[in-house]
Amino acid sequence: MNSRKLLSETRRTFPATKAHCQQPSRILIVDFTSPSWASTCSVLSEALENTLCLVCGLAGPCRVPLLSLYVVQPQKECLLPFTQVKENFARIQACISELRSLPAEGCFPQGGNGVVQAVQDGLQQFKQYSRHAAAGGSTNSSVEITIFTSQSSKEMVKQMEKKLKDVDLVSLRRIQVIEILKRDFLEPEGVEQCVPAEEHSSSDIAILGMDIDVQTVEDNVISLEMLFKTWLHDYGTEREQLHLLLPSGGFSHAAAPKSTIMCLKCDLQERLLDPALLSGTADGTARAGYPSSLWHVAAWPATGLHKLRVVKALKSEGVCESVLYGLPFIIKPTSCWQLDWDELETNQQSFHALCHSLLKRKWMLLAKHEPQNTSPNWNTVVHSYYIIVPSDSATLLVKAVAIRELLLPSTFPALLAEHPERVCGPIESALNSLEVEVAYNPLHLKSNLYKYLKSSLYKPPHRQPTQPREQRPERHQPKQTQSRAKAAVAPLLMASSPLQTFRPAAARRHSCEHSPLPKE
Incomplete structure (x- = not known):
């Protein structure tokens, strides 16, 4: 995934309020409206469906609370009005099936008008939905818009700059313009493409007092899936999530006293999804829905400020992998919007210096978790400890490390220096037959988890048993009244009619030949 700067200068803006x-x-x-969208439509739909089945299958707060889907061909059409993602996978799956069936050969005139109209309509619909939700006691005050196109992203940004001047953008947190690039060559059938897992960067374009992310991505399932999975990260930036406490390290007598500490303000980011939070998986569901235990750094989303006090440094070669446990978390310098710019910059530079020094010394850090609750009810405070590992990037990795009470006795017999040839020969032959890869890439492995989640989440619509004609009650209301109940909000002036929300795919003349059932 690549990105490029479209303006000479970019500007950081801080929102006035945050949810x-x-x-x-x-x-x-x-x-x-772009040409040759048949293959792109297929991979985009698969990547979106894969991500949303994870969202629906994860226990705890929903990571994508509301979703709305528009298509532009060339006029905008709302396929899915704002819908709560959890407990609605069947409806979302039906919408994705309709997306697959759309004409996708670029037989429409290009231009940014339809996209801008969809942006305006979506914002108006979100404002109305938020008004209804606030009346019911729930609040959701921000929305992000993601636009997928094969047109020039530069031209599309210009269109938005012209036509969104008079639109209320208070609730809009960010716009992403994703320009999808075609592959230079086609991979053989059945061969899955391999792309770097972490090539995700963006350029922020400051227009209209807000930021627009412009990105380019290849049209394959893995690249698009990794982009959609960024939705699963914690987007709360109203405060930092972790304080990393280091000794001051003064060298002169005039330096600060020993009690003074250096505090690096950081954010925590998940590296992996916890399999125990996926409903019905083989890893067990006993922990699903439960808060993180005493031995874990953070749950999702971050519920409070964590403090890790560094107690000593360790040689990297002196840490045994068998005493590390639990899911890893990535530590980054904070992007909390409430800190002033100078403090953010100084904090980031100090964090980068720490990463560089640890890497140069080949050190790890041992840190103690400071208790969050100092209530008098806690007669005894149980401390957990963590290992902080540097890398060649500007991030640190943190994992829980075993303590005395948890460690079980183990015996490790010494390895013999020599072995009989009759034993070594078959073993060497077996090892020589294995394919050797330079590095492990998790994108090479599939476990059928998506297929399992889709089948377990799919709930076919309930059909009532048919009654004889003479026993059927008379209908005093027209059929259109029942169809209107499908819309999440009342029809808007700019929004398409809810009667068009779920049209039969067979009604389209130029529909793609895709099965309405989910595919893996």
Whole structure:
């Protein structure tokens, strides 16, 4: 995934208000006016379906609370009005099936008008939905818009700059313009493409007092899936999540006293999803829905400020892998918007210096977790300890490390220096037959988890048994009244009619030949 700067200077803007520990709602706009969208439509739909089955299958707070989907061909059409993602996978799956069936050969005139209209309509619909939700006691005050197109992202940004001047953008947190690039060559059938897992960067374009991310991505399932999975990260930036406490290290007598500490303000980011939070998986469901235990650094989302006090340094070669446990977390310098710019910059530079020094010394850090609750009810405080590992990037990795009470006795017999040839020969032959890779890439392995989640989450619509004609009650209301109940909000002036929300795919003349059932 690549990105490029479209303006000579970029500007960081800080929002005036933030939702408290709340994920933004999502508006997805798919631009079908570009040529040769048949293959792109297929991989985009598969990547979106894969990500949303994870969202629906994860226990705990929903990471994508609301979703709305628009297509532009060339006029905008709302395939899915704002819908709560959890408990609605069947409806979302039906919408994705309709997305697959759309004409996708670029037979429409290009231009940014339809996309801008979809942005305006989505914002108006979100404002109305938020008004209804606030009346019911729930709040969701921010929304992000993601636009997929094969047109020039530079031209699309210019269109938005012209036509969004008079639109209320208070609730809009960010716009992403994703320009999808075609592959230079086609991979053989059945061969899955391998792309770097972490090539995710963006350029922020400051227009209209807000930021627009412009990115380019290849049109394959893995690249698009990794982009959609960024929705699963914690987007709360109203405060830092971790304080990393280091000794001051003064060298002169005039330096600060020994009690003075250096505090690096950091954020925590998940590296992996916890399999125990996926409903019905083989790893067990006993922990699903439960808060993180005493031995874990953070749950999702971060519920409070964590403090890790560094107690000593360790040689990297002196840490045994068998005493590390639990899911890893990535530590980054904080991006908390409440800190002033100078403090953010100084904090980031200090963090980078720490990463560089640890890497140069080949050190790890041993840190003690400071208790969050100092209530008098806690007669005894149980401390947990963590190992902080540097890398060649500007991040640190933190994992829980075993303590005396948890460690079990083990015996490790010494390895013999020599072995009989009759034993070594078959073993060497077996090892020589294995394919050797330079590095492990998790994108090479599939466990059928998506297929399992889709089948377990899919709930076919309930059909009532048919009654004889003479026993059927008379209908005093027209059929259109029942169809209107499908819309999440009342029809808007700019929004398409809810009667068009779920059209039969067979009604389209130029529909792609895709099965309405989910595919893996």
